[in-house]
Amino acid sequence: MKRNPRKVKWTKSYRALRGKDMTQDSTFEFERKRNRPERYDRNVFNNTLNAMKKIHKVRAEREVKHIAKRMQGKKQKELQEAQKELEQSIYMVKAPSVLKEDQSLTLPKLKVKVSQKQAAAQQMEE
Structure with a gap:
């Protein structure tokens, strides 16, 4: 569909560009594919x-x-939005x-009538 992969959110390049994935981690170097068969050595x-x-x-x-x-900046951003x-x-x-x-500024307290059958059913569920 000729889309730019850096703009499509589910691609690796998008996540790497926006800092969502760790791309500079040196531990990923250990998982490279090696085509040479190794001889078995217990040590x-x-x-x-x-390792x-x-x-x-x-x-x-x-x-x-x-x-x-x-996530470090998220708390500060939420606080600023709340203040605004x-x-x-x-x-x-x-x-x-x-x-x-x-008292007119407070919400009224509502009373709800519950039949005996409903009350018994709720107690059975608990």
Whole structure:
């Protein structure tokens, strides 16, 4: 369809361009395909398994840091948006002392009638 892959959100290039995926992680170098068959060596095999565990641990730590770094600005942005919304609609906020004086500003308390069958059914479910 001749779309630019950097603009289509599900592509790797989009995620790499927007900083959503970790692309510069050096642990990805270990997963390169090697076409040469290796001779079996027990020491190499054990070292490889130990290295895989370490790489997995390092990669998990880096992923956590990456996500934390991405989310770092989000709290500040949410706070700014909340402050802006409050400034725009401050007239809707009433002080608690005003609400105590004028009961018409509070929401009415609704009473709902429940039949005996419905009450028994709710108790059975709990």
